[in-house]
Amino acid sequence: MAHVDPNADLSADAAQAAGSEEQRRSRGPWVRAALQLLRRPKAVFGITVIVLLYGGGILAPLLAPYGFDDQDLLAAREGPSAEHLLGTDFVGRDVLSRVIYSLRTNLIVTATAVATGSLALGITLGLMAGYFGKRVDTVVMRVGEVFLAFPGLLLVILLAATVRPRVLDWVRSLEDATGIYGLAQWGIADYLVVFGALAVFSWVGVARLVRGQVIQLKAMPFVEASRTTGATAPRLILRHLLPNALPPVIVVVTMGMGAIAGAEVVLSWLGIGIQHPVPSLGSMIREGQDVSILRNQPHLILPPVVVVGLLVFAWNLLGDALNDVLNPRAR
């Protein structure tokens, strides 16, 4: 399995004594992995596409030629032109601008869901289950199994459908209490519901993976050595177990990014994710998905479809490349 640096502790302690030379070496394996990654065309392609698409999303207010909700009813359903590079939709909104803003929406949802679900929940619970074992382990793994028993998308749909009205109420009362209005209108509630639901379901895989890694690592001599020299539990976990358990986690999380980004699109396509007027690639695809539109106005459906496809493909390529680099046994 992947042991980044069995001597991490030794070299780190030495680094404190010996200075920058040793410090550089203790960063070694990660830098080496990054360099290896950048030599792979699929990784470079994936990273480029992701940076371009999400970069465009972050800079949406600067890049988009129009606002996402600016209607020009006189110019509705127009094909691509100099004013509207990708044409306009049925109420005259600029398709290009809507795609760019949709990417921002997707980035916010994906990043939050991954940060809270896969990373925070998944790694913490996995570390606890693996390190403490016994009861903690049983409880975490059983709960995980229950989550896995549910058809993810269907339960997310049920959650989103039943919880949304309550979250909306809550956001409205928050508005009243704080005097900050516009939260509900801005779609804060939708974001909360969607990434909450996605996060709840994405932690199990990562937790199981981390648990397995930690159990293997706990038996390694370097961990035992550190324990005998009096290392405390937090030090053992943060300094030895976590860094060495990370490489496969990075692979799995990256491979899952495309799925989470796609899940936002599916939920919005179903009409229970991001709601009007906040733009989402899913709702754009739904609006443009009709045989007559396909035939006569393909500029309405092609941009969101191509962007979603590219985005998911890019994440999968990057995950595949990371797998080659960080998990040599699989190759």
Add this chain to the structure above:
Amino acid sequence: MPTFVVRRLLWLPVLLVIVSFVTFVLGHYGPGDPAEVRLGERATPEAVALVREQLGLDRPFFVQYGSYLADVVRGDLGDSFSYRGRTVAELILPRMWVSVQLGLAAMLLAVSIGIPLGLIAAYQQGRWLDTALVSLTLFFLSTPVFISAPFLILLFAVQFGLLPVSGWDGLFSLSIVMPALVMGLPGVAGVVRLTRASAIDVLGQDYVRTARAKGLNEATVQMRHVLRNALTPLITVLGLSLATLVEGAFITETIFGIPGIGKLAVESIFSRDYPVIMALVLIVASAFVFANMVVDLLYGFIDPRTRQELGAYGAR
């Protein structure tokens, strides 16, 4: 019976109860009062209270859960909000059969194309054919259903007029081709990747070298030692692909107008028909639990090494 079987079987009802409880809680605290829905918008509070009493909605929470469980066990899943006078079971049963047929067709496609391609990729490991196959599968895995579907419709139905745009005429008709293809392609990709990885792993094992070294002919080595061991992990695909198929069914059935449970689910979400959504979650979740258990048990019988772990946590 071996211990691991007993353990798995004991865990099954526990999971099912948890699944039904979560579903009930969501439905209970979700929006939409069944009494108000029955009487319509303009009902008086007294009438609503009366119907609530008749439906037993004024009883304590756990009493309601108990009667819900008892109803479910008897096959009574409640009444639909939006289809007046129809029970949920009436709505779901015929549609479920349609979805099962479509799912089987897609799974058959995935296995019958995926395994040969995966083996080819493994034998050609590192050569151009392998690279091409791996990239292609990654591409298909990255293509959500609602992206491939419009393209296929545009090509086969609108341009060439070979296949019907939508509809459903049963398992043996042209109308199943596109939906099965759309749902099966990600499955094909998954099977190819899994077969390839597992075959490469097996080909590098010592016992394969031993088999060759002791003079077995190549055909026997391949059939007895490589294939048998390489295809074992594919059993997990049975369980995993059920998840993919259910999720694919929502969109595929909606786009192609197929009267299955996926389309019913999407319609129910839009019409806020909570009894139907709850019933579907319950049914699909139970199917998941059963499928996973069957996979775990099969795995335990085929590969005794996994038994101990299986007793504890399952194969995934």
